[in-house]
Amino acid sequence: MTFSNIMDSNSYQGGPGADPLIEARSTVLGPAYRLFYERPVHLVRGQGTKLYDADGREYLDAYNNVASVGHCHPHVIDAVTRQLNTLNTHTRYLHESIVEYSQRLLAGMPAEINQVMYACTGSEANDLALRVAAMYTGATGVIVTHEAYHGNTEAVTAISPSMGGRAGVGTHVRTVSAQLGRDEIAAAIADLQDSGHGVSALVVDTIFSSDGIYPDPFVLAPAVAAVRAAGGVLIADEVQPGFGRTGAGMWGFTRHGVVPDLVTMGKPMANGMPVSAMAARAEVLARFADRVPYFNTFGGNPVSMAAAAAVLDVIEDQRLISNAATVGGDLRAELTRLAAGNPRVGQVRGAGLYIGMEVLDGAGAPDRETARWIINAMRERGVLISVCGADGNVLKIRPPLVFSMSDVDRFIAELTAVLASLDK
Known part of the structure; x- marks a missing residue:
């Protein structure tokens, strides 16, 4: 095995x-x-x-x-129970909770990030972000860190070397160290361009958790600048560092002084209820949104939205x-x-x-x-x-x-x- x-x-x-x-x-x-x-x-x-x-x-x-x-937080339990006793359905019906939660979530983001889409797991959110990035850039090449983990769909397993080693990543993927050295980023960009993949995205977990937890806040901005100069975007995977984990604000990317093009989130979002999201700059999302009628049966359902809103309450109140x-x-x-x-x-x-x-x-x-x-x-x-x-x-x-x-x-x-x- x-x-x-x-x-x-x-x-x-x-x-x-x-x-x-x-x-x-x-x-x-x-x-x-x-x-x-x-x-x-x-x-x-x-x-x-x-x-x-x-x-x-x-x-x-x-x-x-x-x-x-915290496990079994009473405020989250109460919010979920109330909503389960009222209604649970999908996002093709009007419901206030998904709008209200989205407004609240985006209010805690940089102003440039102004739209959000929902799924059930971080894997799905990262999968969606890769699709959006590829459609926006017209390229497929992805840069990740050597021990990155971004999920377990086919697309994100291909950018997750920690699942099966660097030999298991896709042919469109190049890996670099968590130090994001200028020379190695440049080499990865050049190799993707020479191979015909082009540069679609740099995808990083902003605490570099699977690589061994590297909090240096000065390495990301130069790498992002190089990737954007090559036509790519930054996907900030906030599944692990997001929602206040790093103690320096709601999002891990804030510590690095960068504004991502796409932000993904999941695990801690609803304290165990299945919900995830991809937040985006509207101009990056537009090409995908114009061509793909996105739908996720359970993503953004009222019960999960109630849980997610309750988590924001607790983060703020406590x-x-x-x-x-x-x-x-x-x-x-x-x-x-x-x-x-x-x-x-x-x-x-x-x-x-x-x-x-x-x-x-x-x-x-x-x-x-x-x-x-x-x-x-x-x-x-x-x-x-x-x-x-x-x-x-x-x-x-x-x-x-x-x-x-x-x-x-x-x-x-x-x-x-x-x-x-x-x-x-």
């Missing part, structure tokens, strides 16, 4: 085994699905930053950004962007303190509540095996994290936006104990 860096760096490696639920799952779902951890967690309940398994054990969730405003900056800064400082003088820990990188921490071997090289051991040791101590990066050695810490200082204390206490047990 093909190794997927994003899927298999923290996946369950056993077979069906003795656990009847794992066996039943494997039988009915087949081998393509993955489970986390050497001992998969059977979750039955969640509340805020906590999750609970079938035996009643509590876990601190330091990984899930889908339930971005000041979660400020919380991400403050609590995330405290967590990053504590992790940096842990790293100081510890030869098994490298850089601590991140912004807001999206943080990566490198794990190294005794010689200072990336250590995938030990990183995997750490996340499983943390799981055994009741804290859930994952890994990312080309070498699978960067601890991926991405808790719900309601993470508190007391959650930081618990996290640091458990990680301190785990790191202390290394090499014993």
